[in-house]
Amino acid sequence: MICRPSGAITNFQPYLEKNPRPGDSWRNRYKSLCLHDPVWYDHMPYLPFPEDWPVFTPKDKMGDWLEAYASIMELNFWGATEATSAAFDPDSKTWTVHVTRDGKETVLHPRALVFATGAYGFARWVEFPGADTFKGEMFHTSAYQSGDQYRGKRCAVIGSGSSAHDICVDLWESGAEVTMIQRGSSIVVRSDTLMELGFGDLYSEAAVARGVTTDKADLIAASVPFRLIPDVQRPIYDQIADVDADFYRRLTDAGFQWDFGPDGSGLMSKAMRTASGYYIDVGASDLIANGEIRVASGAGIDRIEPDGLILEDGRRIGADVIVQATGYGFMDEMVAHLISPDVAEKIGRFWGYGSGVPGDPGPWEGELRNMWKPVAQEALWFHGGNLALSRFHSAHVALQIKARMEGIATPVYCAP
Ligand SMILES: Cc1cc2nc3c(=O)[nH]c(=O)nc-3n(C[C@H](O)[C@H](O)[C@H](O)COP(=O)(O)OP(=O)(O)OC[C@H]3O[C@@H](n4cnc5c(N)ncnc54)[C@H](O)[C@@H]3O)c2cc1C
Secondary structure, three states: OEEEEOOOOOOOOEEEOOOOOOOHHHHOOOOOOEOOOOHHHHOOOOOOOOOOOOOOOEHHHHHHHHHHHHHHOOOEEEOOEEEEEEEEEOOOOEEEEEEEEOOEEEEEOEEEEEEOOOOOOOEOOOOOOOHHHOOOEEEEHHHOOOOHHHOOOEEEEEOOOHHHHHHHHHHHHOOOEEEEEEOOOEEEEEHHHHHHHHHOOOOOHHHHHOOOOHHHHHHHHHOOOHHHHHHHHHHHHHHHHHHOHHHHHHHHHOOOOEEOOOOOOHHHHHHHHHOOOOEEEOOHHHHHHOOOOEEEEOOOEEEEEOOEEEEOOOOEEEOOEEEEOOOEOOOHHHHHHHOOHHHHHHHOOOOOOOOOOOOOOOOOOOOOOOOOOOOOOOOEEEOOOOHHHHHHHHHHHHHHHHHHHOOOOOOOOOOO
16 A cells, blocks of 8 residues: 655655565465466566566565565555555545554555555455354465365365465375365466467567567557457467367366356456456366366355365265365455445446456446546545556556646546
C-alpha cells in the first residue's frame, strides 16, 4: 500500500507492508513455487533482471530481488506496518490512514492512497458441511509450506488452478497419495508450448535478439484493444490444441477436464475478464495423465466426513489431509475491510471489461474495471496483477497521481 503525503511534495512516500521485509509475500509462499512465466515477461521497471537470471525465477530469489530493488531504488519502505483503516475527508481532500507500525499506532494524512495489496482479496476458505468432524488436517494453500511431513498420507487437494497443481506435485514428490478434486473445467497449457506460441514473438530470447525488448513488447501487447484480443488469441490456442493433441487426449483419458475458456481465447483473456486462474504446465499434467496424481472431476463437494470427502455424485475420497486450493476473493473485499462496505460498493468489482463471458462483471467499458485509473472514490488508486501488468501500469498510476498534484488536467475515458 502506497501513501502519498499531504503538504509539500517531498520524496517521503511510505510503502506500507505488513510483512517485515520487502519480498516476504513471495518468501511466505510454498517452498516449491517458481514463477510460471518466463523471465522476459517478468522484468521489473527500470532495473531488469541480470542476463544470467533463470528463465523461471524461484520464489525466494524473487523475494530477495524485491528486497534489493527496494533498497537500490531508495523506496521509503515501512516494513511490519499494517494499514488498519482509511477514510477520505472530501473537504480537506486528504485521507486519514491508521497504521500499526512495529506494534505502535500511527496516523498518516496522504493526498493519494494506492492499494497495491495484490490482485485479489482474502484467501477463500469454504465452510464445507461436516468439516468440524474431519479427523485430519485441513488448511488453505496460503498456509501450505511443503509436503515433507505428509509422506504416506492420503491428501485431497480441492481445486485445479496453479496452486492446486503445484501443491499436488509437491505432495506427490514427498511420497503422499494425492487426489485433485476438480469441480469444473480448467485452462491448462504446456509451458514449453506457451513459451513458443504464446510468448515467443514478444517475450523470449529470440524476441530480444530481434530487437523486441521487454519495453517494446509491452507497448505492442498494450496496443491491441480488448475487443480484438480474443480474435488475436484464439488462433494461438487452436494451434496449441493441434500441436499438443496427444497431451490433451491423455489428460482427458485420465478424467481431467480442460478447456481454453468460453470462447477459446485462452488464459490471459480469462485472467483479465474474471481475475481467475489457470495452470501453465510445468510437470503436474504428466503426473495426472499417468495416474500418479489422481483426479476426481466433474462434481463439487457434498460434505466432509471424519476420514474423507463425499462428492455431490456420491463418490467417496478418503483423506488424512485436505488442502483448500480454492483461491482468493476479489479486491473489493480489501476496500470493504480497510475503508468501508459503502465505498467498496460505490467502486464495484475489479477486473473484467464487459466481455459477456461468465464471471466478467460487465458492462462493456472497453477497459479493465477500476485498475490503474480513477475510480468512483476520489484520490484512491488500485494497482495489481501479475509482474508484467504491474511493470507496465505502475508508471501510469504514478503519472496520473503526479499530474493531479501538479494541477494538470487528466481527462479519462469513460463509458458514454
Ligand atoms: C501461488 C502464487 C503464484 C504466483 N505466480 C506468479 C507468477 O508466476 N508470475 C506472476 O507474474 N505472478 C504470479 N503470482 C501473482 C503474484 O501475486 C503477483 O505477480 C505479485 O506478487 C504481485 O505483486 P503485488 O505487490 O501486486 O502483490 P503481492 O505480492 O500480493 O503483495 C501485496 C502485499 O500487500 C501487503 N498487504 C496487504 N494488506 C495490507 C495492509 N492492510 N497493510 C499493509 N500491507 C498489506 C501484503 O502483505 C503483501 O505483501 C502468483 C501468486 C500466487 C499466490
